[in-house]
Amino acid sequence: MxxxxxxxxxxxxxxxxxxxxxxxxxxxxxxxxxxxxxxxxxxxxxIFGNLTNVWINGDHYKWRAMRTLGIDEKFVTGTGSEKEKFMHWAKTVPYTMRNPLYHWTHLELARYFDIYDLLNEKSADKIYNETSEKLSSKEYSCQNLLLxxxxxxxxxxxxxxxxxxxxxxxxxxxxxxxxxxxxxxxxxxxxxxxxxxxxxxxxxxxxxxxxxxxxxxxxxxxxxxxxxxxxxxxxxxxxxxxxxxxxxxxxxxxxxxxxxxxxxxxxxxxxxxxxxxxxxxxxxxxxxxxxxxxxxxxxxxxxxxxxxxxxxxxxxxxxxxxxxxxxxxxxxxxxxxxxxxxxxxxxxxxxxxxxxxxxxxxxxxxxxxxxxxxxxxxxxxxxxxxxxxxxxxxxxxxxxxxxxxxxxxxxxxxxxxxxxxxxxxxxxxxxxxxxxxxxxxxxxxxxxxxxxxxxxxxxxxxxxxx
CATH class of the missing domain: 3.20.20.140 (Metal-dependent hydrolases)
Structure with missing residues (x-):
């Protein structure tokens, strides 16, 4: 297996x-x-360009988890950069075990991006860069994601x-x-x-x-x-x-x-x-x-x-x-x-x-x-x-x-x-x-x-x- x-x-x-x-x-x-x-x-x-745009912005499930962990609103819905928001989400993910967000996060990484690494602070930079490269291409445009x-x-x-x-x-x-x-x-x-x-x-x-x-x-x-x-x-x-x-x-x-x-x-x-x-x-x-x-x-x-x-x-x-x-x-x-x-x-x-x-x-x-x-x-x-x-x-x-x-x-x-x-x-x-x-x-x-x-x-x- x-x-x-x-x-x-x-x-x-x-x-x-x-x-x-x-x-x-x-x-x-x-x-x-x-x-x-x-x-x-x-x-x-x-074309979304990066994972924050398609995955974190607008997702109040993730926002609630981040706030619960004590992450400042600046990095949730505020003025933080797209990468900063992603890095704070990556920090949150290991703490979501037994919440459906943990399963959904890794299913979505696997199904859309063929990424099977667990998302955490150590893997975050590599995953952000790899997914951003894909999400900047037409192959990962909005319509192609639905396909x-x-x-x-x-x-x-x-x-x-x-x-x-x-x-x-x-x-x-x-x-x-x-x-x-x-x-x-x-x-x-x-x-x-x-x-x-x-x-x-x-x-x-x-x-x-x-x-x-x-x-x-x-x-x-x-x-x-x-x-x-x-x-x-x-x-x-x-x-x-x-x-x-x-x-x-x-x-x-x-x-x-x-x-x-x-x-x-x-x-x-x-x-x-x-x-x-x-x-x-x-x-x-x-x-x-x-x-x-x-x-x-x-x-x-x-x-x-x-x-x-x-x-x-x-x-x-x-x-x-x-x-x-x-x-x-x-x-x-x-x-x-x-x-x-x-x-x-x-x-x-x-x-x-x-x-x-x-x-x-x-x-x-x-x-x-x-x-x-x-x-x-x-x-x-x-x-x-x-x-x-x-x-x-x-x-x-x-x-x-x-x-x-x-x-x-x-x-x-x-x-x-x-x-x-x-x-x-x-x-x-x-x-x-x-x-x-x-x-x-x-x-x-x-x-x-x-x-x-x-x-x-x-x-x-x-x-x-x-």
């Missing part, structure tokens, strides 16, 4: 797991149906006000990877947020509709949904603490929105009623377009007010929340199902205490019309690691059909994050392989291999219909 830390059978603990991975999972194309990659960088076919990852589809995430200019450029290009988008209208929903009216003004311009009333807002969002659909969009995504579902009526919602547009204060109860109404409206539009709707639930964001003020959102100050989920989620899905307007739905859970809640909830609304119509999405954010993904897979297996699962996604801002699909595939194969070895599953490699292929690729291919 190779002496390298990352080797052919990494995470595969027996011969059954090895066969499942190498025969049925390893070579499947990647459908990455939710990420935050910048489409302009793909359209421009950006190296065997990506078939990558689906970025855009606000309703986005022009989709970059996606239009890509659609006209000869780039072999399908780059699509997901509609993310949370700024139009969260009426209690600072800057809501300013956002409405921006949405007015994008939709070319004056937004003075709730009906105007619905018309503007519908127009933008139409525009996204015309440009190839087939998914939406929402990042919410929890699903909203409050009893209200049309007149009440219209009054709440008018108050907001007039600059009056609204109560938390009023905000929840408005958010419930607009979310239901949007969900019905998604169903009409045959889109897949995604809900990322459970994050407690921007906990550190001081650092949020300095650096802004998505800079590493978020955590798992403990919101109640079941009752409102059930009511929301039931309201849509009762009118036969429930679209294909993926629910992602951030609090592992709610795994069984989500795994049983999806079964309430899988009505036989579509295979795996309502999905319990892969472990995400703080849970997209060995323990988190394994718990999600076990909860789904115990209470649903893992065989219908649409698999992994990166949910990442990094072009080097695609080995997370490999990581997931190895874990899935090891779970099945371990149970074959223990006699809990039959030694039917052809059938179980088909299930592995479905989970890693075919289910997503059929579900999203791109």
């Amino acid at each position: 190779s002496k390298n830390f990352i080797h052919d059978n990494f995470l595969l603990e027996n011969s059954f797991a090895e066969e499942l991975y190498h025969t049925y999972a390893k070579h499947q194309p990647i459908i990455d149906y939710h990420n935050h990659l910048p489409p302009k960088e793909i359209a421009d076919d950006k 190296k990852a065997n990506a078939e589809l990558v689906c970025t995430t855009e606000d309703p006000t986005d022009t989709l200019e970059q996606h239009q450029r890509l659609a006209k290009s000869d780039f072999k990877v399908n780059v699509s988008t997901a509609f993310r209208p949370d700024k139009a929903i969260l009426i209690g947020n600072d800057g809501y009216n300013a956002y409405m003004d921006a949405l007015e311009k994008s939709a070319d509709i004056a937004i003075e009333t709730f009906d105007d807002l619905c018309d503007a969002l519908k127009k933008r949904i139409d525009y996204f659909h015309e440009n190839g969009c087939r998914l939406c995504d929402h990042g919410l603490n929890q699903i909203y579902f409050e009893q209200t009526n049309e007149a009440e919602v219209k009054t709440i929105f008018r108050k907001k547009r007039e600059g009056q204060d609204i109560t938390e109860a009023e905000a929840l009623k408005f958010q419930s109404a607009i979310l239901l409206f949007l969900a019905e539009q998604y169903h009409a377009k045959c889109w897949v709707q995604q809900f990322h639930l459970g994050a407690l964001r921007n906990n550190n007010a001081r650092m949020h003020h300095i650096l802004g959102p998505d800079t590493g100050w978020d955590s798992i929340g403990d919101y109640p989920q079941a009752e409102k989620l059930s009511a929301f899905l039931n309201a849509l199902d009762s009118k036969d307007t429930l679209a294909k739905t993926i629910i992602y859970n951030l609090n592992p205490a709610d795994n069984e809640v989500m795994a049983t909830m999806i079964g309430n609304f899988n009505d036989g019309s579509v295979k795996g119509k309502v999905q319990f999405g892969s472990g995400w954010w703080f849970l997209d690691q060995k323990d988190g993904m394994t718990k999600q897979l076990n909860a789904l297996s115990n209470m649903g059909l893992i065989s219908c699962f649409v698999g992994m996604l990166t949910d990442s801002r990094s072009f080097l994050s695609f080995p997370r699909h490999e990581y997931f595939r190895r874990l899935v194969c090891n779970l099945f392989g371990d149970e074959i070895k223990r006699g809990e599953l039959p030694n039917d490699m052809e059938w179980i291999g088909k299930l592995i292929t479905d989970i890693c690729y075919s289910n997503a291919k059929n579900y999203f219909e791109f």
Whole structure:
């Protein structure tokens, strides 16, 4: 066996797991149906030049680890040079053992750069120079990194006000990877947020509709949904603490929105009623377009007010929340199902205490019309690691059909994050392989291999219909 830390059978603990991975999972194309990659960088076919630009800048997972180790913000997001930031990351890596960053770091070095050395202060200079030379060449441009990852589809995430200019450029290009988008209208929903009216003004311009009333807002969002659909969009995504579902009526919602547009204060109860109404409206539009709707639930964001003020959102100050989920989620899905307007739905859970809640909830609304119509999405954010993904897979297996699962996604801002699909595939194969070895599953490699292929690729291919 190779002496390298990352080797052919990494995470595969027996011969059954090895066969499942190498025969049925390893070579499947990647459908990455939710990420935050910048489409302009793909359209421009950006050349990154060094590892800091492609690997550290924008990666709040790494930033949190560096800060925990006591590294000054200057070398995290501040004015330190690109090489200084890399050297401080290299110093951090040996301290990340048992954090998924340790596995991801070495998988990414191996898969993109054929580097199998452990990253630490001693190896840092050599690795930085070697990767910088490669990342300065066209062979390691943005588009070629996606091709190296065997990506078939990558689906970025855009606000309703986005022009989709970059996606239009890509659609006209000869780039072999399908780059699509997901509609993310949370700024139009969260009426209690600072800057809501300013956002409405921006949405007015994008939709070319004056937004003075709730009906105007619905018309503007519908127009933008139409525009996204015309440009190839087939998914939406929402990042919410929890699903909203409050009893209200049309007149009440219209009054709440008018108050907001007039600059009056609204109560938390009023905000929840408005958010419930607009979310239901949007969900019905998604169903009409045959889109897949995604809900990322459970994050407690921007906990550190001081650092949020300095650096802004998505800079590493978020955590798992403990919101109640079941009752409102059930009511929301039931309201849509009762009118036969429930679209294909993926629910992602951030609090592992709610795994069984989500795994049983999806079964309430899988009505036989579509295979795996309502999905319990892969472990995400703080849970997209060995323990988190394994718990999600076990909860789904115990209470649903893992065989219908649409698999992994990166949910990442990094072009080097695609080995997370490999990581997931190895874990899935090891779970099945371990149970074959223990006699809990039959030694039917052809059938179980088909299930592995479905989970890693075919289910997503059929579900999203791109």
